[in-house]
Amino acid sequence: MRKNRTVYLVLVCFIIFFLSGCRENIESFTKGSDKQTKSSDKFDSNEDSSRAENKDLYKNEVYYTVGMHINNPYWQDHRKGLEAAAQELGVKAIFTGEEGNNAANQIQILEKIISKEPAGILVSPIDPEGMTRVINRAVNSGIPIVCIDSDAPKSDRLCYFGTGNYEAGWEAADLLAKLIANKGEVGVISILGVFCLDERVKGFKDNMHKNYPDIEIVSIQNDEGDPYKAVSVTSYIMQANPDIKGIFGDNSISGVGIAAALKEMNKENKVKIVAFDKDTATIDLIEQGVIDATLVQRTFTMSYYATKFLYDYNHEKVKIASDMTGINPLPKAVDTGIIVVNKNNASKFR
Numbered sequence: 373m374r375k376n377r378t379v380y381l382v383l384v385c386f387i388i389f390f391l392s393g394c395r396e397n398i399e400s401f402t403k404g405s406d407k408q409t410k411s412s413d414k415f416d417s418n419e420d421s422s423r424a425e426n427k428d429l430y431k432n433e434v435y436y437t438v439g440m441h442i443n444n445p446y447w448q449d450h451r452k453g454l455e456a457a458a459q460e461l462g463v464k465a466i467f468t469g470e471e472g473n474n475a476a477n478q479i480q481i482l483e484k485i486i487s488k489e490p491a492g493i494l495v496s497p498i499d500p501e502g503m504t505r506v507i508n509r510a511v512n513s514g515i516p517i518v519c520i521d522s523d524a525p526k527s528d529r530l531c532y533f534g535t536g537n538y539e540a541g542w543e544a545a546d547l548l549a550k551l552i553a554n555k556g557e558v559g560v561i562s563i564l565g566v567f568c569l570d571e572r573v574k575g576f577k578d579n580m581h582k583n584y585p586d587i588e589i590v591s592i593q594n595d596e597g598d599p600y601k602a603v604s605v606t607s608y609i610m611q612a613n614p615d616i617k618g619i620f621g622d623n624s625i626s627g628v629g630i631a632a633a634l635k636e637m638n639k640e641n642k643v644k645i646v647a648f649d650k651d652t653a654t655i656d657l658i659e660q661g662v663i664d665a666t667l668v669q670r671t672f673t674m675s676y677y678a679t680k681f682l683y684d685y686n687h688e689k690v691k692i693a694s695d696m697t698g699i700n701p702l703p704k705a706v707d708t709g710i711i712v713v714n715k716n717n718a719s720k721f722r
Contacts, residue, residue, distance in 0.1 A: 432464075433463040433464065433490075433491035433492075433683075433686070434463070434464045434465075434466060434488070434490045434491055435454070435458060435463055435464070435465050435466070435490060435491055435492045435493070435494070435679055435682060435683075436465075436466045436467075436468065436485050436490050436492075436493045436494070437450060437451070437454050437465070437466070437467045437468065437469065437493075437494040437495070437520070437675060438468060438469045438470075438478065438481055438482050438485060438493060438494070438495040438496070439467070439468075439469035439470070439495075439496050439521070440469055440470045440472075440473060440478060440496055440498050440522075440566075441470070441471070441472060441473065441597050442467070442468070442469040442470065442471055443471055444597075444624055444625075445624070445651045445652075446624040446649050446651070446669075446671060447469075449671035449672050449675075450467070450520065450521070450671055450672070450674065450675040451467040451675070452672055452675075453671065453672035453673065453674065453675030453676035453677075453679070454467055454494065454675040454676070454679055455467070456672075456676055457675070457676045457677070457679035457680050457683075458679060460680075461679070461680065461683050463491065463683065465679070468481060468485070469481060469496070470498065472597065473498060473563060473565075473566065473596065473597050474498070475497075475498040475499035475502055475503075476502075478497070478498050478499075478503075479499075479502060479503060479506055482495060482503070482506055482507075482510075483506060486506070486509070486510045486513075486515060489515065490515065491516075491682070491683075491686055492515065492516045492517070492518075492679075492682035492683070492685075492686065493510065493515060493516075493517045493518075494517075494518055494519075494520045494675060494678050494679065494682070495507070495517060495518075495519055495520070495524075495529075496519065496520050496521040496522045496568075497519065497522055497523070497524045497567065498522070498566055498567075499565075499567075500522070500523060500524035500525065500526070500527070500567045501524075501526070503524050503527065504524050504526050504527040507524055507527040507528060507529050508527055508528045511527075511528040511529070511530070512528070516530055516682055516685050516686065517529050517530065518530050518531045518532070518533060518678045518681065518682060518702075519531070519532045519533070519534070520532075520533045520534055520674045520675055520678050521533075521534045521535070521568060521669075521671075521674060522534065522537075522566065522567050522568035523567065523568070523705070524567075530681075530682075530685060530700050530702050531678070531681060531702040531703055531704060531705065531706065532704070532705040532706065533673075533674045533675075533677060533678040533681075533705075533706045533708060534568070534669075534674050534706075534707075534708055535568070535669045535670075535707065535708060535709065535710055536707040536709070537568045537569070537571035537572045537575065538571045538572070538574055538575035538578075539575060539707070540572055540575065540648075540667055540669075540710050541571065541572035541573060541574060541575025541576035541577075541579070541622065542575040542576065542578065542579040543575075543667065543710065543712075544572070544575075544576050544620050544622070544646050544648075544667060545575070545576045545577075545579035545580045545583075545584070545620075546579065547646050547664075547665050547667075547712065548618045548620055548644060548646045549580070549583075549584045549587055551618060551644040551646070551664055551665075552587070552617040552618045552644055554584055554586060554587065555586040555587060555617075556586075556587060556588075556615070556616070556617030556618065557587075557588050557589075557590045557613055557615055557616045557617055558580070558587055558588070558589055558590070558616065558617060558618045558619065558620065559589070559590060559591040559592070559593065559606075559609040559613065559616055559618075559619045559620070560573055560576060560577075560589060560591070560592040560593070560619070560620050560621075560622065561592075561593050561594075561595050561602060561605055561606065561609075561619065561620070561621045561622070561623075561626040561629070561630060562592065562593075562594060562595070562621075562622045562623065562626070563594060563595060563596060563597050563623055563625075564592075564594040565594075569622055569623055572622040572648075573592065573622060576589075576620055576622070577589060590609075590612075590613045590616065591608075591609045591612065591613060591616075593605035593606075593608065593609060595621075595623070595625060595626050595629060597623065597625055598625065599625050599628060599629050599632075600629075601629070602621070602625050602626050602628070602629020602630065602632075602633075603629045603632050603633045603636075604633075605629075606619065606629060606630045606632075606633035606634070607633045607636070607637070610633065610634070610637055610639065610643075616643060617643065617644060618643060618644035618645070618646070619643060619644075619645055619646075620646045621645065621646070621647045621648060622648050623648055623649070624648060624649035624651055624654070626647065626648070627645060627647025627648065627649075627654050627657070627663050627666060628647075628651070628653045628654055628657065630645050630647070630663075631645060631657045631662045631663055634662070635662070640662045641661060641662065644664050645662070645663045645664055646663075646664060646665050646666070646667070647663050647665070647666040647667070648666060648667050648669075649666065649667075649668060649669060649671075650666060650668045650713060650721045652722070654666050655713075655718050655721055655722060658713065658714060658715060658718045659715060659718050659719070661715065664714065665712055665713065665714045666712075666713050666714075667710045667711070667712060667713075668710060668711045668712075668713050668721060669708065669710055670708040670709060670710075670711070673708050674708050677706070681702055685700075685701070685702055690702075
């Protein structure tokens with residue numbers, strides 16, 4: 373609801389009734405209720421009547437997020453961003469998606485949501501190639517879609533909001549190289565086959581190969597988004613490469629798994645760790661000195677602004693032509709960047 377809306381030429385009792393209805397509707401949206409309220413206010417001004425009708429229309433708008441690994445704390449930050457934007461705009465938000473890494477299931481979830489004809493969809497594709505056809509069909513039918521966190525760059529999505537993942541991997545290489553004095557063997561743990569993470573691995577490898585000739589990447593392993601698998605593949609890397617100096621874990625699971633494995637082997641603080649994201653366990657391990665640094669994404673920011681951009685697109689808030697039919701005023705991509713977190717600033721991220 374808009375707090376600054378001025379209502380002209382109405383009696384005090386109507387103002388009180390109107391404001392009471394606004395509070396009731398905000399509470400309804402906060403609880404995710406499907407209940408729709410009816411406006412019975414009457415205005416002398418045609419302009420104000422139009423505004424009231426638009427307000428009722430916006431209440432019926434539904435914006436979905438379709439994520440991956442949605443029970444992970446990382447994705448709960450996305451949920452908070454989506455819901456905060458929806459509450460401010462007076463629309464409904466529904467957070468859903470794939471609980472693991474099953475691309476086919478995520479596509480089925482997206483197809484079911486498209487059939488509901490929502491006002492807009494935020495999606496993080498596990499398989500961008502497989503998702504492209506579905507995204508294109510939705511956009512061509514009039515349902516705007518933006519990608520968050522992971523992109524489908526060949527699709528007709530309106531915009532990508534998220535980390536520049538190649539650049540983040542490049543920066544991770546710089547961090548780890550500095551920690552091991554630009555020399556030695558390193559490993560990488562990722563979820564192979566996920567586009568955004570593959571981009572991080574590529575950026576990491578390209579930087580190491582170009583700028584650090586005395587560093588060798590001896591192993592790249594798949595933890596499949598499973599903390600226990602992260603422990604086991606770290607143990608495998610260490611057993612196969614006992615002289616390894618550092619490991620980059622490029623997802624929110626891997627850093628903690630690497631640290632747990634090194635503790636079991638009594639090698640904590642002997643092998644440098646660069647992790648990703650900011651769950652509580654990762655921050656704890658940074659403050660303990662076990663993890664040296666983590667790259668924190670602006671997760672809330674991605675979903676918060678992606679929702680607002682979709683809303684602005686739907687309501688033609690940004691007009692760059694007299695006739696906006698078929699014209700996308702949104703930027704093709706918004707790089708929300710990363711923040712390097714270490715012992716010096718870890719406490720800020722609790």
